[in-house]
Amino acid sequence: MSFNQLVADDFVVSADSITAGLWTNSETPTITTFFTSSTQANGSSGNYYLNIFSNEATSSLEFAVTYGNQYGSGSELYNDTVDGLSYTSTIYGQYRSLVLGDENANFVFGGVTSSDFYVISVDRNRYKEGLFPGSTTLLVSGSDGVISLTDNSNAVASVEFNDAGRVFQLVSGSAGTLFSGFNNQGYSVASGSYGWFLPDIATYILNPRALGSVEADGGIGLIPVTASNSDDQNPARFFSAISSSNAASFTANSEETITSDFVFVRPRSSEYNYSSNPSFISGSTGEVLYSSFINNPTTYMTTVGLYNDTNELLAVAKLSRPLKKDFTKEALIRVKLDF
Amino acid sequence: MGYLNNSVVTVDAILTTKGRQALAQNDGSFRITQFSLADDEIDYTLYNPTHPSGSAFYGQAIENMPLLEAFPDETQIMKYKLTTLPRGTARMPILDVGYTNITIKQGASLAITPQTLNYLGGNQSEAAGYTATISDVRLVTTFEGVGIDNAATANLNASSTTTLGTSVSSTVVGTTINLRATTVNTLFGSQSQLNATLTIIGRDSGARIQVPITVTKVS
Numbered sequence: 001m002s003f004n005q006l007v008a009d010d011f012v013v014s015a016d017s018i019t020a021g022l023w024t025n026s027e028t029p030t031i032t033t034f035f036t037s038s039t040q041a042n043g044s045s046g047n048y049y050l051n052i053f054s055n056e057a058t059s060s061l062e063f064a065v066t067y068g069n070q071y072g073s074g075s076e077l078y079n080d081t082v083d084g085l086s087y088t089s090t091i092y093g094q095y096r097s098l099v100l101g102d103e104n105a106n107f108v109f110g111g112v113t114s115s116d117f118y119v120i121s122v123d124r125n126r127y128k129e130g131l132f133p134g135s136t137t138l139l140v141s142g143s144d145g146v147i148s149l150t151d152n153s154n155a156v157a158s159v160e161f162n163d164a165g166r167v168f169q170l171v172s173g174s175a176g177t178l179f180s181g182f183n184n185q186g187y188s189v190a191s192g193s194y195g196w197f198l199p200d201i202a203t204y205i206l207n208p209r210a211l212g213s214v215e216a217d218g219g220i221g222l223i224p225v226t227a228s229n230s231d232d233q234n235p236a237r238f239f240s241a242i243s244s245s246n247a248a249s250f251t252a253n254s255e256e257t258i259t260s261d262f263v264f265v266r267p268r269s270s271e272y273n274y275s276s277n278p279s280f281i282s283g284s285t286g287e288v289l290y291s292s293f294i295n296n297p298t299t300y301m302t303t304v305g306l307y308n309d310t311n312e313l314l315a316v317a318k319l320s321r322p323l324k325k326d327f328t329k330e331a332l333i334r335v336k337l338d339f
Numbered sequence: 340m341g342y343l344n345n346s347v348v349t350v351d352a353i354l355t356t357k358g359r360q361a362l363a364q365n366d367g368s369f370r371i372t373q374f375s376l377a378d379d380e381i382d383y384t385l386y387n388p389t390h391p392s393g394s395a396f397y398g399q400a401i402e403n404m405p406l407l408e409a410f411p412d413e414t415q416i417m418k419y420k421l422t423t424l425p426r427g428t429a430r431m432p433i434l435d436v437g438y439t440n441i442t443i444k445q446g447a448s449l450a451i452t453p454q455t456l457n458y459l460g461g462n463q464s465e466a467a468g469y470t471a472t473i474s475d476v477r478l479v480t481t482f483e484g485v486g487i488d489n490a491a492t493a494n495l496n497a498s499s500t501t502t503l504g505t506s507v508s509s510t511v512v513g514t515t516i517n518l519r520a521t522t523v524n525t526l527f528g529s530q531s532q533l534n535a536t537l538t539i540i541g542r543d544s545g546a547r548i549q550v551p552i553t554v555t556k557v558s
Contacts (some may be wrong), residue, residue: 002420002545003373011371043526152545263375272376272421274428276545278363280419286430286457292388294429300401303377303409304350305417308370309491311470311542312510313413314358315371317350318406322381324398327426 003307004248004271013067019132022122022252024060029135030251031062034243041236042188043240047075049121050235052243063122065242066093067234073226074234086172088116088234095119095205103297109207110169110185112192116224118211118238122202128256131199133168134176139247140205142211143222146246148174149206151197165200165302170207172218175251182218189217199255206238261337265304269330273297298326304335356411360507363534368494376421382404414474414508414538420488422545430457432544434469441550444528448481448519453530453548455541464514467542468492471516475535476509478554480521484513520554527556 001104021029035053040046049066055245067074072089079085095117096103106113120138122131133153151168153159154176160167170193171186172179178186187193195206213219222241222297225232242250274288274297276278282289288297300322306315324332355364361369385400398511410416422432443449453469456462468487473479483496492512514548516539533554540547 001420002540003375003542005373006371015501046391070453141479142417171405185438227483233483255375263371263374265376267376271423274422274424274431275378275381275383275419275427276422276431276547277378277381277383277419278462279381281431284433285432288429288431290386295427297426297428298386298398299421300378300381302381302406303417303422304352305377305420306352306371307373307375308368308374310362310368310494310510310512311373311540312357312368313355313417314361314369315352315354316409316413316416317352317409318409319350321406322378322401322404323348324402325376325421331348331472336349337352337354 001311002276003311004267006263006265010264010266012264014260014262015257016260018128018256018258018314019135019253020256022131022254023062023127024054024126027251030137030249032248034239034248036236036239048091050239052239061123062126063120065235065238066119067184067224067238068095068117068119068224069224073228074116074224074230074232075229077151077229079141080229087227091119092116098201098211099162099164099196099203099205107205108192108195109194109195109210110187110207112190112207113210114192114207116208116226117195118206118208118224118234120204121207122252127202130165130255131197131202131256132253133166133173133197133199133254135251136176136197136204137174137249138242139249140206140211140220140222140241141244141247142222142241144215144221147172147194147211147218147220149176149194150174150176150180152178153197154164155186164198164203166198168197168199170195170197170204175245188213188219191217191219258338263306263333263335263337265333265335267301267325267331269327272301272325273299273327275299298324301325301331304333306335342432353409353411355416356413356509357413357508362540375415375417378421379416379418380404381419392424414472414536418547418549420540420545420547424544432456432458432541432546434539434541434546434548435462435528436539436548436550438550441552442510442555443520443552444555445461445520446522448517448543451516451518451539452514453516453539453541455544455546458541458544465541465543468512469516470510470512470540470542471520472508472510472538473535473552474508474538476507476528477523478521478533478535478552479518480523481517481519482509482511483517484515485517486514487512524558531556
């Protein structure tokens with residue numbers, strides 16, 4: 001007999017979290033150069049967002065930045081006779097629907113309500129399942145200095161959720177360690193947190209009120225221009241704030257859960273001691289190669305095959321070197337199948 | 340005092356082409372229920388039972404050899420299965436299908452009834468039957484195993500020639516394997532014959548034989 005049935009105890013399912021650098025060059029978790037595409041910026045999509053690249057190649061698309069305003073300020077109106085409907089109000093409504101799931105809800109960053117925000121939306125090709133909490137360090141520059149932002153995932157006792165999954169506050173600090181110089185929670189003095197980190201949709205939403213406050217209050221003076229029916233280029237201003245030579249550093253990791261199926265294969269002492277290998281026999285009559293193999297056969301397993309009920313070979317694993325098997329030996333082989 | 344070696348060999352498995360097909364079909368056929376072991380790549384003539392340094396060195400030439408990575412083609416791996424036989428077995432089971440190669444005309448039928456030699460004290464048909472795998476199911480319009488009556492075998496035989504036009508293998512189980520060569524002319528293109536392999540394995544003995552199969556175009 002050459003097939004052995006597997007029983008329930010032979011199977012173990014395991015889920016492991018795998019993290020990696022987020023950007024195009026995944027070996028380097030930090031990007032320090034930022035480019036835009038004039039083709040994209042001058043196209044129709046440029047009214048809504050700017051694509052950001054880490055080098056001059058279009059294959060290096062890393063994320064997009066945009067600006068949303070509840071009242072449509074900061075961009076031209078779609079129609080001069082319809083007040084409040086503009087590119088920025090569309091962005092605001094888009095993220096309100098995506099993140100809050102309620103058209104009457106507001107964005108409340110660390111206890112302070114904001115009617116506008118900047119957004120960093122990481123390109124889908126950069127991450128596997130989501131972003132890895134506690135890995136972010138984003139430098140943002142303004143007229144009143146530079147601030148380093150991270151998420152507070154390492155500091156919270158319980159995780160908050162909204163319609164976009166897990167929500168962490170963006171706080172002053174780096175690599176998950178908050179800076180409590182202005183506020184013991186890492187927030188600005190009077191304008192709440194610096195935004196939200198939404199790892200499950202790979203998005204950062206930044207609070208312009210906190211970033212726009214003065215240095216003494218934990219801000220950097222990065223204030224969006226919010227004139228009515230005016231193309232104020234707030235995405236470009238935010239791009240300048242993160243690409244400025246004072247800042248120009250964005251670190252983050254992606255996260256993926258790999259589900260593995262472990263199958264434990266247990267050949268017993270009395271099993272698998274003979275082989276159908278042509279070199280195991282001599283001649284055409286099937287006699288074993290050596291007379292010593294009659295009572296003390298020795299085989300060398302190299303391959304494990306996993307089959308279904310109808311003997312179809314579904315998966316196969318090779319050992320790194322032959323494993324000796326005879327009537328005095330048993331083996332325990334753990335076969336790992338990743339999905 | 341020494342520590343006992345309690346290490347577990349861990350290996351990474353890959354899905355075979357058949358495994359990916361079963362997964363895509365989403366019909367329950369991707370369900371691992373049994374395992375088998377093989378010694379592909381091993382040449383037992385390298386085993387030296389007269390090694391001057393003693394029995395610990397008999398397998399020296401085999402035990403340290405590097406092994407190739409797994410091939411995803413299910414017909415090219417697990418070729419030589421290890422088998423469980425009573426201690427004292429002097430002759431290994433050998434399959435006899437009556438052919439060393441099969442040439443069959445387009446549309447013609449053939450029944451193959453394998454026999455296992457040197458098995459359980461004689462030559463006989465195995466009680467659990469035989470698995471037969473054709474490497475390219477497009478070559479046959481009928482490919483079925485008969486003689487083993489259970490639900491799993493019936494399901495396998497019912498879908499054995501289902502293909503989306505791609506070259507995939509098909510496996511059936513039975514004591515007799517019936518096949519009928521394809522009648523589809525377009526498969527031949529400009530060629531006058533199509534080639535594949537038929538692999539038959541004894542489900543009890545593990546004995547294996549692979550026979551080339553050629554389908555010749557009629558018109």
